[in-house]
Amino acid sequence: MGKVVITADMCKSCRYCLTACKKDVIALASKSNRFGYKPVEVVNPDACIGCGMCAIMCPEAAIEVYKD
Amino acid sequence: MKTVYKKPECIGNKKPNSYCPGCMHSIVVRLVAEVLEELNVVNSSVMFAGVGCDGNGAFGYLDIDTVISPHGRALAVASAYKRCNPENVVFTYQGDGDLIAIGCAETMHAANRGENVTVIFVNNAQYGMTGGQMAPTTLAGMKTTTTPYGRDPKADGAPMHVCEILDTLDNPTFLARGTCTDPKNIIQTKKYIKQAFQNQLEGKGFSLGEIVSACPSNWGLSPLKSIDFINEKMLPEYPLGIVRDR
Ligand SMILES: Cc1ncc(C[n+]2csc(CCOP(=O)(O)OP(=O)(O)O)c2C)c(N)n1
Ligand code: SF4
Ligand code: SF4
């Protein structure tokens, strides 16, 4: 079981992490962050396996990943 | 819970990341930060940043000692610094315009001398910072602000392959090309960057990691479409892998 923590204000909405996550854990939010970007948010936390692929793709280092 | 990934401590403390959304400079700088921390050399490293989005974005974001020299001269200044301060870890962080256009002579001669420095070379096929002019690495047929009808190899020259050109010299130690289009390639690129630094620590000499990178803003593509462009157009011209490892 994994856990992702996304710092919304660091996200620039590039969507790279979405291509890396094969478990549909994350998705673009509908509300913008304070810089005007729609950040990625966790929508399906229980599906996360903690593989870290989303974080490896993130140019902004906005994603932290933890695993049991 | 055990930590799988956390932001390196040496980025983003003094200055936020100023690169455009999806700019692969950001991934490369992050990988450099991860490698410096893993090798425990953050405090003994000095970055010689190129002029362009390369240095502009990395300066201050990567929170280590940094020198910016005139456009293209990073390897000349880094060579002198490393010879005077061999105890420091010295690397350049350069774009294609900086490294192989205006800085072509400095690059060739530093490589030919086999300077014991690490070169991080970001190839985004044009001058990002100044609005997308043709670089020596621009693909044939690629439209830029200075090749509005597409680069004509007959008139404008064909794309220059830095790793392969340096492979004709005797002294370089390590030349490899990676990209950041998916996690697998990013993990491989990080290995190249790490080896390029490890070689310097072992005194092996000139080591260069080229990273085929996206500039979504000047390519006029979304970040995801830029990944497709790299896979479909850039990688056939710039194949991935180790060109030299001695
Ligand atoms: C002597 C000099 N000539 C020209 C410029 C203008 N200039 C600034 S950055 C740049 C090109 C940078 O391109 P590249 O090295 O590919 O970096 P990128 O922005 O693509 O990362 C140029 C021509 C300058 N700053 N100094
Ligand atoms: S850690 Fe893996 S499963 Fe979890 S969100 Fe990231 S990519 Fe998806
Ligand atoms: S990769 Fe990072 S910056 Fe890009 S959308 Fe995902 S969290 Fe945001």
Ligand code: SF4
């Ligand atoms: S202009 Fe291009 S190279 Fe410069 S920060 Fe934006 S995407 Fe990156």
Ligand SMILES: [Mg+2]
């Ligand atoms: Mg460039």
